[in-house]
Amino acid sequence: MPTSSLAPSSLAMRLHNYLDLIRWSRPAGWLLLLWPTLSALWLAANGFPGWHLLLVFTAGTVLMRSAGCCVNDVADREFDRHVQRTSERPITSGRTSVKEALMVALVLTLVAFALVLTTNAKTVYWSFFAVAITVLYPYTKRFFSMPQAVLGLAFSIGIPMAFTAVRQQVPAEVWWLLAGNLFWVIAYDTEYAMVDRDDDLKIGIKTSAITLGRWDVAGIMACYALLLLCWAWGLRSYQLGWPFHLALALAVLQIGWHGWLIRTRERNRCFRAFTQNHWIGFTLFAGIAVALALR
Template sequence: MEKLHHYARLVRLDRPIGIYLLLWPTLWALWIAAEGVPDLTILLVFVAGVVLMRSAGCAINDYADRKVDPHVARTKTRPLAAGLITPTEALGVFAVLGILSFLLALLLNGLTIALSLVAVLLAATYPFMKRFHHLPQVHLGAAFAWAIPMAFTAVTGEMPPLVAWLLFLAAVLWTTAYDTMYAMCDREDDLKIGVKSTAILFGQHDRLLIGILQVLTLLLLAWVGILSSLGGWYWLGLLVAAGLSVYQQWLIRHREPLPSLQAFLNNHWLGMAVFIGLAVDYAF
């Protein structure tokens, strides 16, 4: 039982924020593709897939960072960094979760199954990017947003239309913005150990560039709303999302670790606001 507890912490089941941040764009895509509530089987497959893939991503992330995490205050108590599980066990957890995710995808059509292979590749490679370039947050954005074209192909059986790729781009920019807030928490430690991030790349312009990313995200979501002929409830959801973006800017105004973490966490509510606007709009 103790080992299972360590595995649960490895995949962050005690910190579900990553599940939420991956879930909301997935639900946006499913509702827009289906023009309302999607098929129940497809919905359940994607919700379960979100949980499994996010968990798998955490496992491979900790494996990739096994020599780095012990030197970072926020991550040194993670099970692998603390020596509570072995690197081989972490790889095993990643493999099992990845296989389960692929088996789930087999319940969908062939085009979606093909796209799911890209999803696994993005999830497996993301944790290693911070060693090669300063844009791992963009790579994470692509990994999180890849559920969007998959959702469209699952619902329609066809290649995703323009609106899907606009939604994909919005999700990539949004993820880059909030994960930069997250990276601001570790910036000092990352500079010492040589780990790269957008927080380091943006430097003193971090708040400005995060703000630009937030504005572009909202503009793309507005374009999606126009192309999808969405009504007042959706625009109300976007207005709430805009207000939350301003609040996040206020939180990171002094670039302090704890408020930056709170700004990152607040994006759960932003994603939810957009989804509620979407769901209510389609319902009425």
């Protein structure tokens, strides 16, 4: 009798810990993945891609980002206890075991894979690479001076997958989109790394914020500029017209605001800049979607 009365409370606490593990209350992470993926999906389909692919890529993005959080926290559990911002994460604080976290990651990945199986063989092949790079990324912080570049690759795989799902091929413009998105990830994740730079230096983790040193702000702004240049050049053949040009202009304004926020390198301002990055992605997606809808 006492056991059954405690079970609902225990189950609710476990569910709360799992949701905390996958950052459910912080959607900015999966939005950063979603907007470039949807941009690619709209471009590949020359407009609305249909409800099936929209569901597959939206749900798949959320699921894989959540699985990535689990893997990241398992890999970083010994480091996280020494960083003020991450010391209370479920694994580090002991609220969730490593085995549980890996099981959650496996279940989420299998559900995402089931969704990909409803597309085509080429998209399925790309999904294996997506899983591999997701697992690899957390460990690159130990030996690679710019792990943000690896994260950029992981956060860009949805772009070629969107094209293979619609066209069963990867046209040349995809590589421009992928390169631009990779630079964008380096920009916003360097802002994120600036928040923890002092702690990361103490524990020996490698990040772009540490590697760039006093050139961190300049490096971030250069990466933002490369995002816009790559996308503008790569999409020139689509002739997207004024909606996309307006989106680029609005993105420039947002990037200028980010530069203003991070110029002092204060933790709170850098973190705020990171959390607002998804609006840049949304702006570019909106410009593409409106341009294609007006044709």
